[in-house]
Amino acid sequence: MLFNSWIFLLLLTLTLLFYYLPYLRKSQIYILIASSLIFYSYNYLPLVLLLLASAGINIVTSYYVVYKNPKYRKLTAIIGVVSNLFVLGFFKYSGLFARTFLVESGDLSEFLVSIPLPIGISFFTFQGISLSIDVFKENYFKGEEVIPKSFKEHSLKTLFYISFFPQLVAGPIVKAHDFLPQIKTKYLNEIDFELCFKNLVLGYFLKMVVADNLKDFTFWIEYPYFQYYESIDLIMMLFGYSCQIFADFAGYSLIAIGLAGLFGYKLRDNFYFPYVASSFRDFWKRWHISLSSFLMEYLYFPLGGSKKGKFRTYLNLFIVMALGGLWHGAAWSYMVWGFAHGIFLAIERMFFNVLKINSKNFGNVFYSVFIFIMVTFAWLLFKLPEFSHVILYVEAIFENFSFSFDTHLFFHILLYSLPVVVYHAFYLFKTRYQFSFVTRLAYLFYGIMLFLIISSSGSAGEFIYFQF
Amino acid sequence: MIKKTILITLLLIICYNFIVIESDLSTFQSESSLNTIKAEKLIYAEESKSQKIIIGSSLGVRLNEEILSEFYNLSFAGLSIYDGLKVIEKSEIKPDYLLIETNILWRTESKSFEEKLFHPISYSLKSYLPFMREGKQPLANMTSFVINELKKIKNISREENNSVDQEEHNQKVDNDLLNKLIQEQKKSFSEELNDKMLYENLEKIKSYIEKIGIEKSNVFFFEMPLNPLLLNLERPKKVRENLYQFFPKNEYNYITLPDTIEFITTDGLHLSSSESKIYSNYLKESFLKITGN
Numbered sequence: 223m224l225f226n227s228w229i230f231l232l233l234l235t236l237t238l239l240f241y242y243l244p245y246l247r248k249s250q251i252y253i254l255i256a257s258s259l260i261f262y263s264y265n266y267l268p269l270v271l272l273l274l275a276s277a278g279i280n281i282v283t284s285y286y287v288v289y290k291n292p293k294y295r296k297l298t299a300i301i302g303v304v305s306n307l308f309v310l311g312f313f314k315y316s317g318l319f320a321r322t323f324l325v326e327s328g329d330l331s332e333f334l335v336s337i338p339l340p341i342g343i344s345f346f347t348f349q350g351i352s353l354s355i356d357v358f359k360e361n362y363f364k365g366e367e368v369i370p371k372s373f374k375e376h377s378l379k380t381l382f383y384i385s386f387f388p389q390l391v392a393g394p395i396v397k398a399h400d401f402l403p404q405i406k407t408k409y410l411n412e413i414d415f416e417l418c419f420k421n422l423v424l425g426y427f428l429k430m431v432v433a434d435n436l437k438d439f440t441f442w443i444e445y446p447y448f449q450y451y452e453s454i455d456l457i458m459m460l461f462g463y464s465c466q467i468f469a470d471f472a473g474y475s476l477i478a479i480g481l482a483g484l485f486g487y488k489l490r491d492n493f494y495f496p497y498v499a500s501s502f503r504d505f506w507k508r509w510h511i512s513l514s515s516f517l518m519e520y521l522y523f524p525l526g527g528s529k530k531g532k533f534r535t536y537l538n539l540f541i542v543m544a545l546g547g548l549w550h551g552a553a554w555s556y557m558v559w560g561f562a563h564g565i566f567l568a569i570e571r572m573f574f575n576v577l578k579i580n581s582k583n584f585g586n587v588f589y590s591v592f593i594f595i596m597v598t599f600a601w602l603l604f605k606l607p608e609f610s611h612v613i614l615y616v617e618a619i620f621e622n623f624s625f626s627f628d629t630h631l632f633f634h635i636l637l638y639s640l641p642v643v644v645y646h647a648f649y650l651f652k653t654r655y656q657f658s659f660v661t662r663l664a665y666l667f668y669g670i671m672l673f674l675i676i677s678s679s680g681s682a683g684e685f686i687y688f689q690f
Numbered sequence: 691m692i693k694k695t696i697l698i699t700l701l702l703i704i705c706y707n708f709i710v711i712e713s714d715l716s717t718f719q720s721e722s723s724l725n726t727i728k729a730e731k732l733i734y735a736e737e738s739k740s741q742k743i744i745i746g747s748s749l750g751v752r753l754n755e756e757i758l759s760e761f762y763n764l765s766f767a768g769l770s771i772y773d774g775l776k777v778i779e780k781s782e783i784k785p786d787y788l789l790i791e792t793n794i795l796w797r798t799e800s801k802s803f804e805e806k807l808f809h810p811i812s813y814s815l816k817s818y819l820p821f822m823r824e825g826k827q828p829l830a831n832m833t834s835f836v837i838n839e840l841k842k843i844k845n846i847s848r849e850e851n852n853s854v855d856q857e858e859h860n861q862k863v864d865n866d867l868l869n870k871l872i873q874e875q876k877k878s879f880s881e882e883l884n885d886k887m888l889y890e891n892l893e894k895i896k897s898y899i900e901k902i903g904i905e906k907s908n909v910f911f912f913e914m915p916l917n918p919l920l921l922n923l924e925r926p927k928k929v930r931e932n933l934y935q936f937f938p939k940n941e942y943n944y945i946t947l948p949d950t951i952e953f954i955t956t957d958g959l960h961l962s963s964s965e966s967k968i969y970s971n972y973l974k975e976s977f978l979k980i981t982g983n
Contacts, residue, residue: 438721438722633837634719637832638829665694668691669698669699669702670698672696673698673702676822677827678827680723681726682802
């Protein structure tokens with residue numbers, strides 16, 4: 223079910239209505255679980271079985287980690303993590319494995335390639351991993367504090383944590399230590415409606431007006447169409463795609479945060495003005511924050527982070543970024559994309575070390591622009607999963623050189639990318655100058671955005687991150 | 691803050707809706723929006739309801755509007771003829787003549803397009819609030835205005851520079867690409883067509899014609915020209931054979947391709963604009979020859 227569909231609006235309204243009815247207060251979790259399962263299985267009912275199975279694995283392993291023989295705590299936690307990785311690997315990467323390593327016409331190969339990719343699997347399996355590790359490590363809480371003694375109560379809470387619909391299919395990835403302590407009865411008067419409203423309006427605006435309109439123009443990046451375009455068009459389309467992918471995903475995250483807020487749950491920000499990052503390191507602290515912090519906490523640090531010498535630091539960076547890239551999709555180009563970012567990070571780290579620059583205090587407009595350009599070019603690997611097509615696209619930029627351009631394409635991309643530019647510029651001004659008059663007139667901007675959502679939405683498209 | 695925001699939105703809606711009603715704003719920004727605009731013009735009766743309608747796929751989209759100005763071209767890029775038939779049926783339009791493109795009959799109808807046009811909520815809203823219709827979008831109209839103004843400045847766009855149009859530019863693109871595209875089309879046009887699927891689709895056309903209530907003799911089947919290498923492959927051949935059986939030539943009208951002309955396409959399937967003019971003239975003349983008006 224799409225957030226921008228009428229049926230979702232109906233589901234949301236009914237869920238909110240029942241959720242805050244005083245005599246149903248004790249059933250709040252049941253109501254949200256039911257809504258979440260309807261939301262998830264709306265287009266394809268059998269999917270719900272996979273979600274329940276995944277939740278089942280995590281319910282059992284996390285409970286056993288906390289309450290069963292302490293001798294087997296570690297083993298149980300490992301089983302929990304491996305089971306989640308197996309589910310993810312089987313459904314997401316079997317096809318890639320078969321295409322790469324098996325003979326094309328074999329029965330096994332055909333079977334593996336035919337396995338469908340269940341929507342949101344990358345997100346809910348990562349949440350399962352977070353649960354297993356958090357209850358085992360107890361870095362944030364004692365296991366008993368968040369895992370109820372009653373298995374039934376624990377099952378409900380865990381199923382709710384895994385399936386909560388605002389973040390179920392495209393994140394933000396919620397960590398167990400952030401979410402589980404929030405599970406309690408919620409009251410209407412505790413809700414910050416203004417904040418939810420702002421998140422929802424901005425989120426829907428970015429998705430429906432910016433991303434959905436841009437997609438009609440960036441469509442021509444596809445092979446072989448791009449070969450018909452001239453350099454300026456190709457660069458403009460790439461710029462547009464960069465804005466589109468931001469608007470699509472940041473928009474989704476804001477909607478998810480706004481929706482969760484309506485039910486009294488706080489999800490962390492997933493984007494923090496990434497295109498004004500002062501370094502590649504900074505970019506990854508601003509882009510898909512829930513994934514980068516997940517990888518940092520559950521992969522980079524356990525690998526030794528930067529504490530085991532220079533070689534290991536760089537190696538760890540490459541491993542984390544390459545696997546982070548592969549998480550995005552079952553194609554080697556995603557791994558290459560992650561690896562490219564690993565290289566950017568490593569070179570930048572070396573460069574900063576040699577020049578003794580403190581990356582935290584570093585700020586240079588030209589370097590920020592350079593980062594944006596590199597990040598934007600790297601998105602080509604997202605749009606064109608065939609690596610040879612990426613090369614052709616870059617070649618076309620140089621070979622089809624001309625000063626003329628497609629006016630229709632150029633100005634439409636410019637128009638729909640403008641909100642992304644303004645959004646980032648607003649942040650820059652806000653941090654540098656007194657901008658209180660803008661804050662006072664915020665309702666005007668939100669009013670215009672709401673009007674444009676109603677009047678200028680593009681054709682509804684799935685969220686780009688659904689495919690991951 | 692929420693109340694003020696909603697108030698501003700309502701004010702903007704009232705003002706803009708007034709502008710839309712009072713003026714003749716209409717523009718498109720992409721192929722998908724053009725599909726919707728064409729359909730909505732019929733659905734909301736912005737176009738006369740009794741007319742000659744062409745339905746087709748992206749192939750038919752290339753037909754020349756000026757030459758076929760008496761016809762309403764309801765061909766949809768990326769969609770199928772069934773989407774056009776559905777629009778006519780659901781809008782309760784009874785055209786005087788219906789011209790149906792037959793090239794890609796195996797393509798299925800689009801659920802999302804149907805939902806976009808006929809979802810009860812958006813359908814009702816668009817009926818009463820014209821500003822919500824696709825062609826009336828404020829941002830698209832604003833951009834269209836800016837582009838038109840800028841086009842008055844010389845040398846800014848490729849369209850202005852190369853008056854011959856996109857084709858000249860495209861010809862610069864390596865011929866290998868065109869051959870590659872044709873090879874790919876050849877592969878898909880040579881694939882076997884599922885008999886059951888074809889039968890169901892032809893049945894569907896028949897049932898739409900009945901529902902629309904148009905006389906059989908006012909239905910015209912026509913084929914858009916393709917690259918000659920594709921014309922007689924497995925799929926087009928099979929479609930033609932079955933079509934003649936389902937819709938006999940003595941009951942329905944057929945405008946077959948001229949034997950004497952080899953048309954040039956940009957990618958194997960779609961006519962270039964100069965070729966499209968030639969074919970549009972041919973189509974018009976053939977139609978007039980049969981109907982006599």
